[in-house]
Amino acid sequence: MSRTIQARRLTLHGVPLDIYERGQGRPILVLHGEDGPCPQAPFFSLLANQGRVILPTHPGFGQAPEATDIDTVDDLAYLYLDLLDENDLRDVVVIGCSLGGWIAAEMAVKSTARLSRLVLAAPLGIKVGDRETRDIPDIFALPEEEVARLQYHDTAQGRVDYASLSDDALTVIARNREATALYAWEPYFHNPKLRQRLRRVAIPTLLVWGASDRFVTPGYYGAAYCDAIPGARLIVIDRAGHWPHLEQPEVFVERVGAFLASA
């Protein structure tokens, strides 16, 4: 389990793209969040029991190169639709977490032709409140202890001991933050048009939320997201914050598995 998982680099219409892959069967495209792809996380190997997991690194995250022409979530959504086209993947399950959930939702409003199911884990991307309501706390203006408190059930898990990390690991963290800012600085973690477009999502959709998510709460942000997608269902996982797939990977994969198995 501790061996390094290597990414494969391909070029898609001129854009270099790093992809981790694991398992066989039904294609499951996983779109990571602000913290990068985390291919070592138990979630990834557990999910590989459910199908062929395809985990791309968004350009600029981790060790993946930036691409000059890719600088919006819209670009990422088209990039991954292209990825499905190029590989002629069908009946694809798309799972997106946080920022990745936003990308997944943008893909689904553009085309569900190659998609069969959508799983959004605490997705960002919509504006819920009025102009003076900060729906999503400003991570770029908060001390990171506070961000950890908002995003983790077990706050200790969100704390990083930078002094113990290698320069490479620190550089990855720096690149993840930079890429997050590139895609999500303004409008802040949302597309003002997305909420009204979510009615176009015509495939079964599951929203998964951590009960302890204080960053975007299931009762406010999750409920609004769920309402915007016809027939979508929202489930809440206990003892998890904004990253339920990391804090409760077994429960998360079990609930996703049940959703995928359902008619």
Added chain:
Amino acid sequence: MRAWHFSENAYHLLPDAKEYDSIRVTLPNRYYDPQIGADLYHRFIDEWLIAEELGLDIMVNEHHQTATNLNPAGPVIMGILARETQTARLLILGNPIANRREPVRVAEEMAMVDVYSRGRLEVGFVRGVPYEMSAGNHRPTRMMARFWEAYDLILKAWTSHDGPFNWEGKYFHHRQVNIWPRPYQQPHPPVWITALSPGSAQAVGERGDIVACFLTGFDGSKRVFDAYRARRAALGLAAAGLDRFAYAALVYTGETDEEGYAGARKLMWYVEANKVPFQFTSPPGYHPPAAMADALKGPASGVFKMFQNPKLESFMEHGLVFAGNPDSVYRQIVRFYEHVGGFGHLLLMGQAGFLDHQETVTGMNLFAREVYPRLKELSPAVAA
């Protein structure tokens, strides 16, 4: 050499720093008393006028949402000075053009001040400090691409005189650019750009604009100036004159060394009071990943160390402060000058924090009378 008097127009009457997290971005403006603020504006304007009387040139800058600087609109204060002065050159360093949503408006403002100062304006462009990303909601990533597009647009607006041109760039869109007035100076006012790293110095060197370093000390400044010169040599461009290089330091001249140090200690308020948490000093993408990785290791690493625990002796040793009696100040500047391969403009931060009006004027006066004449001889080609 030319010397420019520069003040940050700080509002220094703050509560104990233990009472707030940050002097920038989030410090509530209830701590600002507009009555006192009005007095301070008039005082600082008076000091700029005294600078002119003493034969110094004038520099203003701009910062946002901070008690360290109450010039959120540099062109406004420059507009006043252009009218109130007669002879001084007027430098704004600078317009944060990666953060101004309308570069054409910047071109208009600068052309306007250039005209009614009858061609005394010098226009600086800066990227903007990291703290200002949150203050202005400006995305800190890929800023330099935005910066250079704004620069190109402004220069084209200044130099196009045959009716509107079209601009549909990556960051800015206009279909009818045709500014009135156009600049007084032809083809346009001198352009200055701040650079703190060799990479940005190269880009300035290619264009031949004036490069300015702020508090970068002996070695940081030398790296910037060397990179500028090397880039021009590599491209086969003419070697740059001394008038292309500027350095900004805290400067206080006293009758004696002790008086000079006492004044400089008060200037050090500017660095001592700069209490800013990590999320505002290091917004994502502002610093290159390697520098950001270094910053994550803790506040005591790398170049930030000296700023964490500012000491006059250390700042003087590294060439961030020039202070003492006139001979000492002169010698310190000459030593710096020789180390960096020469420079033509000295930007004197001569007021900060609790340095009162009389003390400020005394320092300026001694510098202008006892130090400046000798500096002019150092690089006569650039002398005022």
